[in-house]
Amino acid sequence: MRNLRIVFMGTPDFAVATLKTLVENQYNVVGVITAPDKPAGRGQKLNESAVKQYALSQNLNVLQPTNLKNDNFLNELKALNANLQIVVAFRMLPKVVWQMPEYGTFNLHASLLPNYRGAAPINWAIINGETKTGVSTFFIDEKIDTGDMILQETIDILPEENAGSLHDKLMDIGSQLVLKTVELIKEGAVKTIPQKESDDVKTAYKLDRDNCKIDWNDSLKNIYNLIRGLSPYPAAWCTLINGADSLDVKIYEAETATEAHNQSIGSIISTKKELKVAVSNGYIIIKEIKFPGKRSMDVRSLLNGYAFEANAKML
Numbered sequence: 001m002r003n004l005r006i007v008f009m010g011t012p013d014f015a016v017a018t019l020k021t022l023v024e025n026q027y028n029v030v031g032v033i034t035a036p037d038k039p040a041g042r043g044q045k046l047n048e049s050a051v052k053q054y055a056l057s058q059n060l061n062v063l064q065p066t067n068l069k070n071d072n073f074l075n076e077l078k079a080l081n082a083n084l085q086i087v088v089a090f091r092m093l094p095k096v097v098w099q100m101p102e103y104g105t106f107n108l109h110a111s112l113l114p115n116y117r118g119a120a121p122i123n124w125a126i127i128n129g130e131t132k133t134g135v136s137t138f139f140i141d142e143k144i145d146t147g148d149m150i151l152q153e154t155i156d157i158l159p160e161e162n163a164g165s166l167h168d169k170l171m172d173i174g175s176q177l178v179l180k181t182v183e184l185i186k187e188g189a190v191k192t193i194p195q196k197e198s199d200d201v202k203t204a205y206k207l208d209r210d211n212c213k214i215d216w217n218d219s220l221k222n223i224y225n226l227i228r229g230l231s232p233y234p235a236a237w238c239t240l241i242n243g244a245d246s247l248d249v250k251i252y253e254a255e256t257a258t259e260a261h262n263q264s265i266g267s268i269i270s271t272k273k274e275l276k277v278a279v280s281n282g283y284i285i286i287k288e289i290k291f292p293g294k295r296s297m298d299v300r301s302l303l304n305g306y307a308f309e310a311n312a313k314m315l
Contacts, residue, residue, distance in 0.1 A: 002103065002186050007082040009033040011049045014171045015088040018108060019051060021175040022086070023058055027182065031080040033090070036064045069094050084185060086178060087140065098140045103185050105140045108178050110170045111204065112136060112152060114195040117145035118204035122170060123163050126229030128202065129221065131157055133166070135174040137181040139192060148192035150181050162228040162253075207234055214238040216266040216314055220256050220282045227254045227284075235290070242268075242312040252296055253288035268312040275299045277314050 006029045008019050022029055032055040037046040048056075055062050061080070065073040074096060085105035087093065098105040111121035113136040118124075125133040134154040141147040153173055157166060184190045205211065207230070214223055214236050230236045235250035263269070263278035270276075276283040290296035 002083075002188060004028060004084050004103070004182070004186055005030045005080070005082045006182075007031045007033060007077065007080055007085045007101070008051075008055075008088075009085065009090040009093075010051045010088040011035045012089050013050045014110070014167065014174075015090070016050050016054045017171045017175040018086070018088045018178045019054060021179050022182070023060075025179060029060055030082055031061045031063060031077070033063050033065065033077075035091075036066055068097055084182070086182070088174070088178070092144060093140060095142065106137050106150060106181060106185075107140050107145070107147070108174050109136050109138065109145055110167075110174060112154060113138060113145060113149060114197065115202045116204040117201075119206040121204040122167050123207060123229045124202070124204045126157060126161065126163055126166065127225050128229075129225050133157055133170070135170055135177050137177055138195070146195060148194050150184070150190055150192055151177055153177050160228070162231040164232045209237075212236055214251070214314070216277065216279055218279070220258060220279050220284065223279060223284055224254060224256045227251050239315040240268075240312070241315060243309045247292055249292070250290040250296070251286055251288070252290065253286075255285040255287060256282060257285055258282040264313075266313040266315060268308050268314060270303065270308040270312070272303055273300060275303065275308070 004027060006022065006027055008022065008029055010019065011034050019032065032051060034049045034051040037048050039046055052062055063073065063076055067073065077097065077100065083102040085098065085101050087105060087107040093105065109121065111125065112134045116124055132154055134152055136152045137150040138147040139150065155169060155173060212230055212234055214226060216223065216238070227236045231252045235252055237248055237250045240247045240249045257276070259282045261278060265278060265280060267278040268275065269278065274285065276285045286299050288296055288298055289302060
């Protein structure tokens with residue numbers, strides 16, 4: 001049985017669940033590496049990462065390097081004398097860091113590798129209409145999310161699931177998969193499997209303004225999947241043209257109605273209770289929307305105080 005000394009690397013809430021699981025199972029976490037504090041809000045007050053906040057609450061040793069190749073940081077990392085490093089939602093590590101511990105450095109990734117390597121695996125699984133996804137642990141190598149796999153677990157993506165609810169499910173089962181992985185390493189019982197490469201491996205591209213924009217000429221199903229795959233963050237968006245108004249709006253929740261019609265694509269049909277947009281094979285029924293500079297609101301609340309003209313449309 002190996003005596004593990006663990007360095008944990010992570011930044012957002014997704015990573016906190018795993019760190020908490022390690023602490024609650026009495027593993028020796030000798031150091032936590034997380035992102036530097038960043039100014040946020042109107043007052044530009046320094047904002048600590050979720051991982052830092054939890055680590056400090058547990059009196060864990062926290063390092064916040066700006067440069068992972070910096071000699072001072074590398075010396076601090078070596079001084080921790082860790083023999084295992086665990087990475088969850090952090091950043092790409094230089095070789096000098098990931099090859100440091102005796103038992104290696106492994107990563108938790110929120111997809112069924114080799115599919116959805118990259119920055120936004122949870123979002124793209126929904127956007128692409130997948131019905132299953134999962135979590136994988138693998139040893140880090142020179143490339144992004146390509147190392148030999150240790151364990152995987154699969155879950156269903158429900159038809160109305162959005163990225164927020166799927167994130168929370170994967171966060172929970174991911175923390176348990178890391179625990180299982182650590183137990184195998186502790187027992188010296190790890191058996192890895194190389195990732196299978198093929199031409200049809202799907203990629204989890206970084207989300208940006210262009211790939212978050214709704215194309216109303218796309219199919220009803222694809223538009224619906226984009227909206228739920230980007231909700232609650234960063235949110236699918238489009239431009240609303242309503243009389244003199246030209247507003248970039250975000251759509252957080254929608255339903256679909258498959259129906260033949262002769263409305264032009266992007267046309268808005270509104271009543272006192274409903275707001276829908278015509279697409280090629282039906283309607284997107286908007287349930288929650290956000291106007292610029294406003295909080296998101298349910299559509300009924302919007303319709304109480306905002307009128308859509310007869311020729312209003314979404315672009």
